[in-house]
Amino acid sequence: MLSKKTKYGLKALTFIARTGSDLPVQVGEIAKGENIPQKFLESILLTLRKAGILGSKKGKHGGYYLRKDPSEILMTEVMRVLEGPIAMVPCVSLNFYEKCDDCPDEHACSVNKLMIQVRDSTLEVFRNTSLKDLSVRENEK
Amino acid sequence: MLSKKTKYGLKALTFIARTGSDLPVQVGEIAKGENIPQKFLESILLTLRKAGILGSKKGKHGGYYLRKDPSEILMTEVMRVLEGPIAMVPCVSLNFYEKCDDCPDEHACSVNKLMIQVRDSTLEVFRNTSLKDLSVRENEK
DNA sequence: TATTAATCCTATCAATTTAGTAGGGTTTGC
DNA sequence: GCAAACCCTACTAAATTGATAGGATTAATA
Numbered sequence: 116m117l118s119k120k121t122k123y124g125l126k127a128l129t130f131i132a133r134t135g136s137d138l139p140v141q142v143g144e145i146a147k148g149e150n151i152p153q154k155f156l157e158s159i160l161l162t163l164r165k166a167g168i169l170g171s172k173k174g175k176h177g178g179y180y181l182r183k184d185p186s187e188i189l190m191t192e193v194m195r196v197l198e199g200p201i202a203m204v205p206c207v208s209l210n211f212y213e214k215c216d217d218c219p220d221e222h223a224c225s226v227n228k229l230m231i232q233v234r235d236s237t238l239e240v241f242r243n244t245s246l247k248d249l250s251v252r253e254n255e256k
Numbered sequence: 257m258l259s260k261k262t263k264y265g266l267k268a269l270t271f272i273a274r275t276g277s278d279l280p281v282q283v284g285e286i287a288k289g290e291n292i293p294q295k296f297l298e299s300i301l302l303t304l305r306k307a308g309i310l311g312s313k314k315g316k317h318g319g320y321y322l323r324k325d326p327s328e329i330l331m332t333e334v335m336r337v338l339e340g341p342i343a344m345v346p347c348v349s350l351n352f353y354e355k356c357d358d359c360p361d362e363h364a365c366s367v368n369k370l371m372i373q374v375r376d377s378t379l380e381v382f383r384n385t386s387l388k389d390l391s392v393r394e395n396e397k
Numbered sequence: 398t399a400t401t402a403a404t405c406c407t408a409t410c411a412a413t414t415t416a417g418t419a420g421g422g423t424t425t426g427c
Numbered sequence: 428g429c430a431a432a433c434c435c436t437a438c439t440a441a442a443t444t445g446a447t448a449g450g451a452t453t454a455a456t457a
Contacts, residue, residue, distance in 0.1 A: 116341075116344060116345070117344040117345050117367075117371065118414095118415070118416085119415075119416060119417090120415080120416080122345065122367050125366060125367050125370070126365075126366065126367060129366040129367075139432095141431095141432070141433090142432080142433075143432085149358070150358040150359075150360075151358070152416085152417065152418085154417075154418065154419080155416065155417055155418085157433075157434080158417090158434095158435090160433090161433085161434070161435085164433095171432095171433065171434090172425085172432085172433080173423075173424045173425060173432065173433050173434080174423090174424050174425025174426060174430095174431070174432055174433075175424095175425055175426045175427070175430070175431045175432060176425085176426065176427095176431080176432075177424085177425070177426090177431080177432045177433055178432075178433080179433090190370065200257075203257060203258040204257070204258050204263065217290070217291040217292070218291075219291075222394055223393065223394065224267075225266060225267065225270040225390035225391060226258075226263050226266045226267060226270075228390065229266070229331065229381075229385060229390060230258065232381045232385070233378055233381050233382075236377040236378060236380065236381050237374055237377060237378060239377065240370075240373045240374050240377050241374075244370060244373070249366035249369065249370060250366065252364065253363055253364065259443095259444070259445085260444075260445060260446085261444080261445080280403095282402090282403070282404090283403085283404080284403090293445085293446065293447085295446075295447060295448080296445065296446055296447085298404075298405080299405095299406090299446090301404090302404085302405070302406085305404095305405095312403095312404065312405090313403085313404085313454085314403065314404045314405080314452075314453045314454060315401095315402070315403055315404075315452090315453050315454025315455060316401065316402045316403060316453095316454060316455040316456075317402080317403075317454085317455065318402080318403045318404060318453085318454075318455090319403075319404085320404090
């Protein structure tokens, strides 16, 4: 299951991208527009800023803005920051690898084999989808 | 993350399939062979039996056996029984659909759009993978 | 028919994760 | 200087996970 954190984070990024401007967008505005609890959203945007995806401006007329063009913000990056590993088991994770304590031999493990396939197909979707793709509205296609 | 329940369930099914026989396999044997807590595994196999994937024989010399040929047991079925919805959000689930309480319009939702793609690519892997595929050992390819 | 070995079933539980909330501190524009 | 924004830490209730406990039921066999 996708966490609310990730879901809200994606919606917020889309919201910012859809403004189409470089001016900072305020948390309150996003929270209102996307029905997200403001305090929770604050912590999510902070995570995205610390990961280098968002920039922020403090004080009056402050807010968050994208550090790169939406077309250069790939879902692989966003998902790893918000949701963590893309793989469903650590033993097939590219960025967060960990050995299973039960499995004596990974290459003989049927779960390993299956989850590599799932990882690769999911990865292909994320690699080929940018924030720009997310932010295009249906009626603009 | 894949739950231990699903992981253990897949390993157990693979174990049974690899015996290549129709004779019931005992829980204790599987638990020992795959390093799975026996009591936990019991409850998992029970789930798989109630879902019609496994059959069981009670009493002495009892155990669990596959109800179908491994080539006919698809990962779509197994994963739905053990892990639940394949989709990462209920609003794109084919078998467990639910509307989001926040989203006013699903078709305008960027998360929805992305998660449909993930669902479809994952689904394709599961549809094209049977228990037979899982149970083939590397050196037998 | 008694014993044993297996599945079946319900209940409980500790640890972890999730989805927030609370309460300020800090910075900036006007 | 003050209001409006981000920044940061700590806490918490509810749900889920990964088991464990304890026995009820069933079937083979000696």
